[in-house]
Amino acid sequence: MPEKAVYGRNDFLDLVAIGTVADLAPLLKENRVMVIEGLAELNSNRRPGIAALARVSRLDAGSYTAESIAFGFGPRINAAGRLAHAYDAARLLSTNNSIDAERYAQALDSLNRQRQRLTADLSARAEAMIDPAAPILIAADKDFVSGVVGLVASRLAEKYYRPAIVMEQGEEVSRGSCRSIDEFHITDALDDAADLLVRRGGHAAAAGFTIRNENLPAFIDRLTALAQEKLGGLELRPTIAIDAELDLDEVDMALYQELRKLEPTGIANPPPIFASRRVEVIHHKAVGQDGAHLQMRLSSTTGSKRQVVPSIAFRQGEWTKQMPQLVDIVYTINLNKWNGRTNLQLMIQDIKPAEMET
Template sequence: MMNDLDWLLDLVALGTVADLAPLVGENRVLVKRGLRQMRQTTRQGLFSLAGVSELSVPKITAMDIGFRLGPRLNASGRLKEALASFELLTTTDVFKAGELAQQLEMQNRERQRITRDMQTRAEEIATSQDKDSHLLFAVDESFNSGVIGLAASRLTEKYYRPAVVASKGEEETRGSCRSIPEFHITDALDQCADLLVRHGGHAAAAGFTVKNENLAELVLRLKSVAEEKLSGTELKPTLTADAEVSLSEIRPELYEKCLRYLEPTGYGNREPSFVARNVKVKNSRTVGAEGKHLKLSLEDEKGLTHDAIGFRLGDWHKNIPARVDILFTYELNEFNGRVSYQLNLKDLKKS
């Protein structure tokens, strides 16, 4: 029996996951019920958005929202205004829904291009100032304020340091911050509150606005706070596995009988991860823009082949070892209407 408000739960799931709310407690319950509602939705906009995202609506997962639907919905607001996304989710016109979905797809591709260019420029600025700084800071008048957070995230991932990317206007500068578990970025901004027009966030991400006359002092003070907090700390990311397995133990039945019942997984409720050692590499290639992602065919002890994808691990392709130790999650993958199981590589090293 459907509650009067159940028809809105697909939107609740969409917003909760896309906004990176932790998938624990009531959030997890709402997203789980929302996904069930989404898989039987009649919203034309969701069908069209799933279409350009190469997804099947009855099989959408929280991961699909986070990595495929969410970025497309957010693209319009990042580049211009979010009206197109709102209209997509509310229209009952199938033709308008298709046009809006295509518009968001094009805006998302433009957003990806801008983010890549901005990341390159932000990295140049941040590392040229002080390569060994405990906090990276990049500010430029050309930066698009809608995607500075994405560029900051990439810097934090690459250098494992708190990072700030800021867009400088005529009178004020808007900044977006991303951080690591060892450094509470909003606490750091609190210590600089006298310099800021406004700020807010949480431990891992924050934003602020500062008058341009206070910008230089803010950079110095944030770097000083980071130096004090992180000095003597080994700044290396730590990945934790839930179990060490033989690759031959990773089979579709494991997903169907166990892993899928842990859904929805995502921020705050990560997927189970595994380590397998001395795995044979049969084939290696790069995929994606500029070959940033790594695609492997791996052979287990019984001679069976497993497909694996490593996002932003493309640099490994040039010197991939014959045998590797891998840390991965196991997932259901749908692409171009084809459903398969694959390893999602989080890290690897030579055996």
């Protein structure tokens, strides 16, 4: 009879941390404790699969954070289930063979790039189907892929600040993914249309469902009416809670190291968000696929150092067409590691032309 494997209490904490962060669980209470312990285990770098995944994610071994999981490991692991089979990710995380790990990691990285291209393409197609001023945004197509409809719905909800539903239409049934805003509980809305659905599930901000195609017109009418009733009289604008206002000259490595003491941050426990006013745009350009993102070099106009700080604003590349010289910005502070160099970087959450001085 084969001998049973014996595992210690910490042997799977690295996987617990990855699962907790990648599945967007709140980083509070016991979740936070498990992620702290799991990151310590993760940074011991015992799994060949983690080392290989770090290489394709361009992450430095031994310095993984919750953000490393959220934006490096997580998307690549999730890409397997979205476009292929989740077992592909399980093989990577369970193998003891470094050569196999490298091959599995490369495959997941390739799937993730495919997922990025597909999400961008389907988002553009979904945008062409919706009325941005409607109380709820609904797009459906037989060519939509079930593994990415949630990502497409997220982009629509984020861009237009409306609840969004994106569906993959099959021959007889359609499968939809929903993303919503604070003012509209999407699962309550699905409950109000339960008689039209095969199954449903979710929470206030995100949900999924299956529906027979003959019920689609009635479903769309009912959800639109519900959204109009709840949202019709409201000015729908996203808000950002700012923790402190800084002069850009105050952003330095010492501040970053203090902020690190608050880690791990993420869902329900976000990193501190700062604002700076009348910041000078020294340089700007569109970067990424189709110039979707905005890269800037910014400087204080009031501090004594007038240091220049790099920044990145995802999905805000349109600003390059009308960039003012002075802007007000909202951001978090991060490290950017590239070509062996490490620099502070602002992760821009919002940007607007600077307000006039009074």
